[in-house]
Amino acid sequence: MKLKILVTGGLGGLGIHVCENLLDEGHDITIFDLKTKSNQKLVKNYDLIDYVEWGNILDEDSYKHLLKDQDVIIHLAYILPPWSETNPKAYDINVEGTRRLIKNLEKLNSNCRFIFSSSVSVFGYTHEEDPPIDVNYPVNATDNYTTHKIQSEKDLRNSNLEWVVLRFAEAPYLKMDLSLKNLKRMYSIPWNQRVEFIHPMDVATAVSNAVSIPPSQTKQVYIIGGGSDCQFIYYDQMVRILGIFNISPPKKEKFLDGYYYLDWYDTEQSQNVLKFQQRNFDDYISDLKNELGWWKVNLIKFFSPIAGLLI
Numbered sequence: 001m002k003l004k005i006l007v008t009g010g011l012g013g014l015g016i017h018v019c020e021n022l023l024d025e026g027h028d029i030t031i032f033d034l035k036t037k038s039n040q041k042l043v044k045n046y047d048l049i050d051y052v053e054w055g056n057i058l059d060e061d062s063y064k065h066l067l068k069d070q071d072v073i074i075h076l077a078y079i080l081p082p083w084s085e086t087n088p089k090a091y092d093i094n095v096e097g098t099r100r101l102i103k104n105l106e107k108l109n110s111n112c113r114f115i116f117s118s119s120v121s122v123f124g125y126t127h128e129e130d131p132p133i134d135v136n137y138p139v140n141a142t143d144n145y146t147t148h149k150i151q152s153e154k155d156l157r158n159s160n161l162e163w164v165v166l167r168f169a170e171a172p173y174l175k176m177d178l179s180l181k182n183l184k185r186m187y188s189i190p191w192n193q194r195v196e197f198i199h200p201m202d203v204a205t206a207v208s209n210a211v212s213i214p215p216s217q218t219k220q221v222y223i224i225g226g227g228s229d230c231q232f233i234y235y236d237q238m239v240r241i242l243g244i245f246n247i248s249p250p251k252k253e254k255f256l257d258g259y260y261y262l263d264w265y266d267t268e269q270s271q272n273v274l275k276f277q278q279r280n281f282d283d284y285i286s287d288l289k290n291e292l293g294w295w296k297v298n299l300i301k302f303f304s305p306i307a308g309l310l311i
Contacts, residue, residue, distance in 0.1 A: 003211055006070045008032045008057060008101070009077030011039045013173035014117070016046065017204035018074060023051075025208060030070075032063055033077070057097035060104060067105055072113045072211045075101060082185070084145040094148035095155075102159050113218065115210050116156055118149050118167045120196075120223060121261040131194060131231075131264035135167075135221050142261055153221075162218045164210045169196045169225035170262055171203045172284070174291040191235040191255040195262045198226035199279035199287075206276035213273060222270040227277045231264040240281065244289060246301045 010019045010031035022029045033039055035054035043049050055062030057077045067073075075098060079090045087093075098116075105112055124140030126133050141147040156163045189195075206224045239249045271277050289297055 001212065002026050002028060003071040004028045004030075004069055005072045005074060005211060006030045006032060006063075006066055007074045007076065008063075009075070011042050011048075011052075012076055013175060014168075014171065014200055014203055014207075015076045016042065017201050018076070018207045019048065019051070020046075021204045021208040022211070027211070030066055032057075032066065057093060057101065060100055063101075064104055064108065067108045067112070070109060070112050072115060073101070073105060074115045074117075074207060074211070076117050078117070078148075079145075081143070081145050084148065085143055090144055091148065094145075095151050098152040099155050102155055102161065106160055110160055112161065113211065114156060114159070114161045114163045115207060116152060116163065116165050117207070118153055118165050118221075119146070120167045120169050120225070120263070120265060121146050122149050122153070122167065123263070124261055125259040126261075126263045127194070127259050129263070132266040133263050134266040135223050135269070146261065157219075162215060164213070164218050165221040166206060166210060166224050167221060168203055169198045169223070169265060171198050171200045173200060174284075174287055176288065176292065178292075178296075186238050186250075187255050189234050189256060189260045189262070190258060191233075191252045193234040193260050193262055194264050195232055195234045195237060196225040196264050197230040197232060197237065197281055197284070198224060198277075199281075199284050201287075202226065202276050202279050205278065206270070206274045209274045209276060217273050220273075222274060223265045223267050224270060224274075224276065225265040225267045226280065227267055227271065228264075229280050232281070234260075234262075237281070240285060241288075244285065244292075244297060 005022055005027050007019055007029060009015050011033040019029060019031055029051055031052045032055055043052055053066060078094050079087055084090045122139045123133055123137050124142050139150050141150050153165055203224055
């Protein structure tokens with residue numbers, strides 16, 4: 001059935017895949033996002049100009065008129081780490097922006113389904129638990145980002161809307177930032193951390209499938225991870241990614257000596273309902289190479305001895 005769907009933050013690293021899926025399925029979509037130079041370029045490259053409404057999640061007048069005739073809202077507009085920890089507007093955008101969107105939808109279109117993109121990071125540090133972690137594990141805020149997500153989930157639960165919460169596992173973008181600063185961010189996670197990967201396009205499948213699940217399966221939280229075939233130790237995953245560029249494995253002592261809010265998860269229920277697990281880490285490596293392009297991969301390979309020293 002063709003649905004009218006509003007996607008906030010639809011031009012982000014995951015949002016663009018969600019929008020492509022929804023269009024392929026024949027839905028009538030509206031993408032709501034900031035009018036930045038990078039977003040304008042993205043819209044042009046993906047030929048999405050006919051679907052875009054520019055605005056700001058904090059400016060209610062820029063989106064109220066879009067709410068009245070929607071069947072589903074997919075809310076992806078959120079400031080992510082590390083910017084959520086330093087941006088003074090992060091709380092306003094993440095918590096207040098989501099809260100106002102919920103309240104406006106309750107007033108203008110209370111029959112609309114609200115799909116919220118959350119994160120497995122809301123479980124906090126689970127390294128002392130026996131995996132897999134299931135959806136009933138209690139939430140535990142550990143930073144601004146997890147505090148914001150937990151509050152937004154609570155606000156949605158307390159609304160009178162038909163809602164679905166999707167807690168995403170680790171889903172690295174295909175458009176990878178290869179700057180030295182970003183590559184060094186890999187050291188912010190312990191080398192021996194349990195992590196569950198999910199291909200970003202499988203995340204998009206979960207989101208797009210959530211728009212049409214029966215009402216009996218809404219008002220539920222679903223963990224969106226890749227499944228047992230996508231469960232790794234973090235260091236092994238980084239070695240695979242750096243291996244694309246012939247960069248030597250980094251020294252383990254460079255990694256954070258502590259804990260991080262990732263783990264392995266029980267996704268059986270989520271998979272039964274949303275049927276999204278279609279790809280594995282090998283597929284991601286292949287897709288990442290294709291996205292980067294032959295010339296960029298080989299250019300980095302040429303400088304890999306230097307790159308290995310710098311990171």
